[in-house]
Amino acid sequence: MTDFYSRLARYYDQMYSFIDYEKNAKTLNEIIQRYKKAPDTRLLDVACGTGTHLKYLKNTYQVMGFDISNEMLEIADKKCPDIEFIQGDMTSMSLDRKFDVITCLFGSINYLVKKADLVKAIHAFSKHLVTGGLVIIEPIFTTDSYREGSLGILCVDLPEIKIARTNVTRREGDIAYLDFHFLISTPETGTEHFVDPSPMGIFSKDMFLKMMEESGLSASFVEPGLAKEGLFIGIKK
Ligand SMILES: C[S@@+](CC[C@H](N)C(=O)[O-])C[C@H]1O[C@@H](n2cnc3c(N)ncnc32)[C@H](O)[C@@H]1O
Structure with missing residues (x-):
């Protein structure tokens, strides 16, 4: 984390x-x-x-x-x-x-x-x-409010940076894995792709x-x- x-x-x-x-x-x-x-x-x-x-x-x-x-x-x-x-x-x-x-x-x-x-x-x-x-x-x-399989998307579309992040949330016991997939592009870094499980307590x-x-x-x-x-x-x- x-x-x-x-x-x-x-x-x-x-x-x-x-x-x-x-x-x-x-x-x-x-x-x-x-x-x-x-x-x-x-x-x-x-x-x-x-x-x-x-x-x-x-x-x-x-x-x-x-x-x-x-x-x-x-x-x-x-x-x-x-x-x-x-x-x-x-x-x-x-x-x-x-x-x-x-x-x-x-x-x-x-x-x-x-x-x-x-x-x-x-x-x-x-x-x-x-x-x-x-x-x-x-x-x-x-x-009460946790929703299994909920889908997320977040976009940043600025002249100097583009970010796309999508995810499907899954649960294992009392832990929710948000499983974020990122694509981040900047002129300096090019395009990087990474995945983060992002475990969160329920x-x-x-x-x-x-x-x-x-x-x-x-x-x-x-x-x-x-x-x-x-x-x-x-x-x-
Ligand atoms: C979703 S961000 C929220 C930041 C800010 N409160 C806001 O509303 O924009 C979560 C923050 O929790 C911090 N964090 C996670 N675990 C922590 C811990 N065990 N002790 C202190 N900070 C922690 C992270 O570094 C991160 O800055």
């Missing part, structure tokens, strides 16, 4: 230019105002990628980003030189400070395919929250909410969320 994002980091913002990050930040802000009980505004975006949510949240919150991929963070750093970004794995995150809000968005949590890793990550989120602090976790799918809402409760969070599932997949919300007890 780290290799996947290392390879794609330089194309990431072009691939996901259809996402309205500014609107997402506005919705997040409304949710934060509704649920947060802690008085301050320190916000950590875990698995922040290229930092676009933070670009829009930084005017309202004291923000910081955290991600496993150095290459994604390099782009984030160029985009937002005034924001601190830290490299690390969310399952073993151990920072020297606490936050009032932690976000983990756009299905980043589903990259954890082992139940033990989910437990570790949720525990790490809880450990880094002050009492009354809020964690917001956006899954890409749960057991977990039930009930199991996830139970894990959150067991980590000292008062947990609920809120719909529609940002991209209609809902959001797990936890308030630190």
Whole structure:
């Protein structure tokens, strides 16, 4: 997975230019105002990628980003030189400070395919929250919304780069393999073709909410969320 994002980091913002990050930040802000009980505004975006949510949240919150991929963070750093970004794995995150809000968005949590890793990550989120602090976790799918055999296509058609990515999703036990096939053409690289299995964890809402409760969070599932997949919300007890 780290290799996947290392390879794609330089194309990431072009691939996901259809996402309205500014609107997402506005919705997040409304949710934060509704649920947060802690008085301050320190916000950590875990698995922040290229930092676009933070670009829009930084005017309202004291923000910081955290991600496993150095290459994604390099782009984030160029985009937002005034924001601190830290490299690390969310399952073993151990920072020297606490936050009032932690976000983990756009299905980043589903990259954890082992139940033990989910437990570790949720525990790490809880450990880094002050009492009354809020964690917001956006899954890409749960057991309820996962669709076996669903087809995907993504195209980037810019003068300087062409990307075609198609996939058919398949399931093995509690892991969904997105099986992405990429064709990427640039004048510098020519055309490269590669396949990435992109394994992602499928977990039930009930199991996830139970894990959150067991980590000292008062947990609920809120719909529609940002991209209609809902959001797990936890308030630190
Ligand atoms: C789909 S991208 C989402 C990026 C960003 N949150 C957004 O909304 O654009 C998933 C991100 O999760 C990061 N990631 C995956 N596993 C991680 C882990 N164990 N710890 C920290 N970051 C991780 C990847 O490097 C990648 O940047």
